[in-house]
Each structure stands twice: as structure tokens, then as C-alpha cells.
Amino acid sequence: MNIQIVLFDGFDLLDAIAPYEVFTAAAMYSNENITVELVSAEGERMVTSGVNHLQIQTSSKLDLTRKGIILVPGASGSVHDNGSESIPMKLQQATETNLSHLLKEAIKKPDILLSTVCGGSLILAMSGLLENRHAVTHHMGMGLLSATNAIPVIARIVDDGNIVTGGGVTSGLDVALYLVERELGPRIAHAVEQLFEYERRGTVWRAEGHAPRENQQEKIIEPTSANALIKPNMNFDYQGKWDTTISTPIGKLPVLLDFNNIDGQIIGTAKQGKDLVTLDNLIVEGIQLKWSMKVSKPMSLKLNFIVSVDGDNMIGEAKAGMLPASKLIGHRIL
Structure with missing residues (x-):
């Protein structure tokens, strides 16, 4: 051996x-x-x-x-x-x-x-x-x-x-x-x-044997992925398409974000190259947007975002676990 x-x-x-x-x-x-x-x-x-x-x-x-x-x-x-x-x-x-x-x-x-x-x-x-x-x-x-x-x-x-x-x-x-x-x-x-x-x-x-009936000592952390049905702040204008750049430690990543409010539900997507993904757990808190999304570059990760919007400008960060936070900046194009 x-x-x-x-x-x-x-x-x-x-x-x-x-x-x-x-x-x-x-x-x-x-x-x-x-x-x-x-x-x-x-x-x-x-x-x-x-x-x-x-x-x-x-x-x-x-x-x-x-x-x-x-x-x-x-x-x-x-x-x-x-x-x-x-x-x-x-x-x-x-x-x-x-x-x-x-x-x-x-x-x-x-x-x-x-x-x-x-x-x-x-x-x-x-x-x-x-x-x-x-x-x-x-x-x-x-x-x-x-x-x-x-x-x-x-x-x-x-x-x-x-x-x-x-x-x-x-x-x-x-x-x-x-x-x-x-x-x-x-x-x-x-x-x-x-x-x-x-x-x-x-x-x-x-992953063998019977699962514990009350799983207190053994803990498995399962990821979640669902859009939040939270009433948005009607005075916060976040809707539209946003041309953003995420500055990762190994290069800049262009991402096109698209936010909409349909029947009280906040919907968002992100386009990275040819990949289009739905934003998960999207919520509005004051003048901030928070969501998570999967990216394939620079590596396959689920990133957590928090951004602020001031008019047609957006600034915030993306974070994945203990990795360094990546700065996000962007502007509304539509």
C-alpha cells in the first residue's frame, strides 16, 4: 500500500x-x-x-x-x-x-x-x-x-x-x-x-445504520435554496437590470443582475457569461438587498450577497464562508 x-x-x-x-x-x-x-x-x-x-x-x-x-x-x-x-x-x-x-x-x-x-x-x-x-x-x-x-x-x-x-x-x-x-x-x-x-x-x-430519532449530537448542515416571500419596501427602488462587477482575489467577474417585483414577490436572476441562475433567499431590508446564488467562476461556490442601492448605483460584497469578501459595484442600465 x-x-x-x-x-x-x-x-x-x-x-x-x-x-x-x-x-x-x-x-x-x-x-x-x-x-x-x-x-x-x-x-x-x-x-x-x-x-x-x-x-x-x-x-x-x-x-x-x-x-x-x-x-x-x-x-x-x-x-x-x-x-x-x-x-x-x-x-x-x-x-x-x-x-x-x-x-x-x-x-x-x-x-x-x-x-x-x-x-x-x-x-x-x-x-x-x-x-x-x-x-x-x-x-x-x-x-x-x-x-x-x-x-x-x-x-x-x-x-x-x-x-x-x-x-x-x-x-x-x-x-x-x-x-x-x-x-x-x-x-x-x-x-x-x-x-x-x-x-x-x-x-x-x-452514512450507515439507523438515523437518530432526535438528532441533537450528530448534526448535518443542509443547504437551503428558496426565494423569500417577504413584502418589499415600496420606497426602495431596486428593480431593473444592473451591470455589476465582483472583484474576487483572482480577478474581476462581470455579472448582470435583474430584479423584479411580481405580485409582491421579489424575483431576481444573475447572468454570468452564458450561465443564468435564479437568486435564492432574496429579501429587502431597508435600502439593502440580500440574496445567495451559485457561481461557477472563479470556482463553484454559493455566495451570500448584501448590497446597498443609491439611485442608479449599487455597492456591496459577496461572501462564501471563510473566504475573503469580494467587493461588488455596479450601476442600473435599464
């Missing part, structure tokens, strides 16, 4: 090294030939971590011809701003490399198991790989999972078949021990636990 732990610039050290230690220990107890490697999407190189910019050497390029496990760690950095050193930006930058393409190919292969620790699941989600799949990430990123149409589950580990995801940074130990148990058996996993003097935490969530 081959385990490839994928490093990218800004990766979190504990996310990667804790599983590396677990898998290496499991290899000592198994009669099966097990290899554990640190790899990258680009090949052999020095990869800079997000903590103190520690550099670690990868041995080779992520190889999709090798059967086994691919593990993707999260990123480390600032959680208090949206600058280049922030975790959301580092995760997004990782999706803009060849890693995203390789993961899209890996998920198609029946002999490869994709696994993640902490924000690693957000890299999968931002690459469009978790749509309608159960997953978990760090608690601060659960909103972004939902925005990418994943099904967030509040659990330590979520097993969704060929994708296994873990929660916060320390879950790397738990994810790796669970994968050892799943692939090599509980006796070897137990031997590693004894060696490390650590017992795996929490019940692994799987």
Missing part, C-alpha cells in the same frame, strides 16, 4: 507530519509492503510551510498510478485578516496549482482513497470534488463547505466511501489511525495507538 501526503506552499505542519508518523509506525507492524512519502503536485522540491516558513523536501510528484491513500493537509496562517498570509488565501492558492487537476483525476480512480485533515477538505471542496458529499473540516471552515454544496457533518472523522475527511488540526492523528484500521485492520491500529500512547477520538461518521 502506498501513502502519499501532498504538500503545498503554506501547508500546516501538524496536518501532514502527524499522519506521516502514524503511517510510518503502521508499516513497522505490518507484513504488507507499505511506503509513506511526502510529495507535491510539481515534483521533488522544497515546500514552505505556513508556520515560520519551515521548508520540507518532497521526494517526488504525486503519482496517480500508485494504489493506496492520498492525504491532503490544510494550511496554516492568519485567521484574523484576508491578506496573502491568511489561511483562506493559502487554500485558494493551492487550488490554482496543478494540485486541483491531479485531485480531480485521483477521485476517478477506484484504487485510490482520498483523505484530508482540517482545511484539506476545503481544497477538495473548492476544486468542486465534494458536491453532495459528506465531509468535515475545521469548525471555522464549515460555512465554506456548505457554500461549495458539500454536506457538512459535525464529527471528528467523516467516512464517505472513497473520501475520508477530518476536523481540526489535531484530527490528523485520528484520521490516520482510522485509515490504518480501515486498510490494515484494528490490531495494527491498536499497536500504533499503544506505541504513541494515544487513543483515537470520537465515533467515525458514516
Whole structure:
């Protein structure tokens, strides 16, 4: 069995090294030939971590011809701003490399198991790989999972078949021990636990068995999509077509918005290129419009908008989970 732990610039050290230690220990107890490697999407190189910019050497390029496990760690950095050193930006930058393409190919292969620790699941989600799949990430990123149409589950580990995801940074130990148990058996996993003097935490969530009658402890966050039937502010003139631009971190996105009031119901659409989508949860509050909508560029996301209208001018922002807010400006054209 081959385990490839994928490093990218800004990766979190504990996310990667804790599983590396677990898998290496499991290899000592198994009669099966097990290899554990640190790899990258680009090949052999020095990869800079997000903590103190520690550099670690990868041995080779992520190889999709090798059967086994691919593990993707999260990123480390600032959680208090949206600058280049922030975790959301580092995760997004990782999706803009060849890693995203390789993961899209890996998920198609029946002999490869994709696994993640902490924000690693957000890299999968931002690459469009978790749509309608159960997953978990760090608690601060659960909103972004939902925005990418994943099904967030509040659990330590979520097993969704060929994708296994873990929660916060320390879950790397738990994810790796669970994968050892799943692939090599509980006796070897137990031997590693004894060696490390650590017992795996929490019940692994799987879509199996009876659903709890009163679902208080286990929680699945389901996305919603319905236009709100809220009486609009009749003094607020928002109707018409609006030529807007959303300034995302990786470029400007032109969107044509169209708002109408039909029999007291607020209706809105957005045209992005050739794609026309209906605005969800559209409401008016004072002189502000709020709604959510799905976009396909720069990645597949469900964005939440809040904008203000002043005459024929519009200004506001779009937000998806922990990703940096994107400024929206526009003007009425009809």
C-alpha cells in the first residue's frame, strides 16, 4: 500500500507530519509492503510551510498510478485578516496549482482513497470534488463547505466511501489511525495507538445504520435554496437590470443582475457569461438587498450577497464562508 501526503506552499505542519508518523509506525507492524512519502503536485522540491516558513523536501510528484491513500493537509496562517498570509488565501492558492487537476483525476480512480485533515477538505471542496458529499473540516471552515454544496457533518472523522475527511488540526492523528484500521485492520491500529500512547477520538461518521430519532449530537448542515416571500419596501427602488462587477482575489467577474417585483414577490436572476441562475433567499431590508446564488467562476461556490442601492448605483460584497469578501459595484442600465 502506498501513502502519499501532498504538500503545498503554506501547508500546516501538524496536518501532514502527524499522519506521516502514524503511517510510518503502521508499516513497522505490518507484513504488507507499505511506503509513506511526502510529495507535491510539481515534483521533488522544497515546500514552505505556513508556520515560520519551515521548508520540507518532497521526494517526488504525486503519482496517480500508485494504489493506496492520498492525504491532503490544510494550511496554516492568519485567521484574523484576508491578506496573502491568511489561511483562506493559502487554500485558494493551492487550488490554482496543478494540485486541483491531479485531485480531480485521483477521485476517478477506484484504487485510490482520498483523505484530508482540517482545511484539506476545503481544497477538495473548492476544486468542486465534494458536491453532495459528506465531509468535515475545521469548525471555522464549515460555512465554506456548505457554500461549495458539500454536506457538512459535525464529527471528528467523516467516512464517505472513497473520501475520508477530518476536523481540526489535531484530527490528523485520528484520521490516520482510522485509515490504518480501515486498510490494515484494528490490531495494527491498536499497536500504533499503544506505541504513541494515544487513543483515537470520537465515533467515525458514516452514512450507515439507523438515523437518530432526535438528532441533537450528530448534526448535518443542509443547504437551503428558496426565494423569500417577504413584502418589499415600496420606497426602495431596486428593480431593473444592473451591470455589476465582483472583484474576487483572482480577478474581476462581470455579472448582470435583474430584479423584479411580481405580485409582491421579489424575483431576481444573475447572468454570468452564458450561465443564468435564479437568486435564492432574496429579501429587502431597508435600502439593502440580500440574496445567495451559485457561481461557477472563479470556482463553484454559493455566495451570500448584501448590497446597498443609491439611485442608479449599487455597492456591496459577496461572501462564501471563510473566504475573503469580494467587493461588488455596479450601476442600473435599464
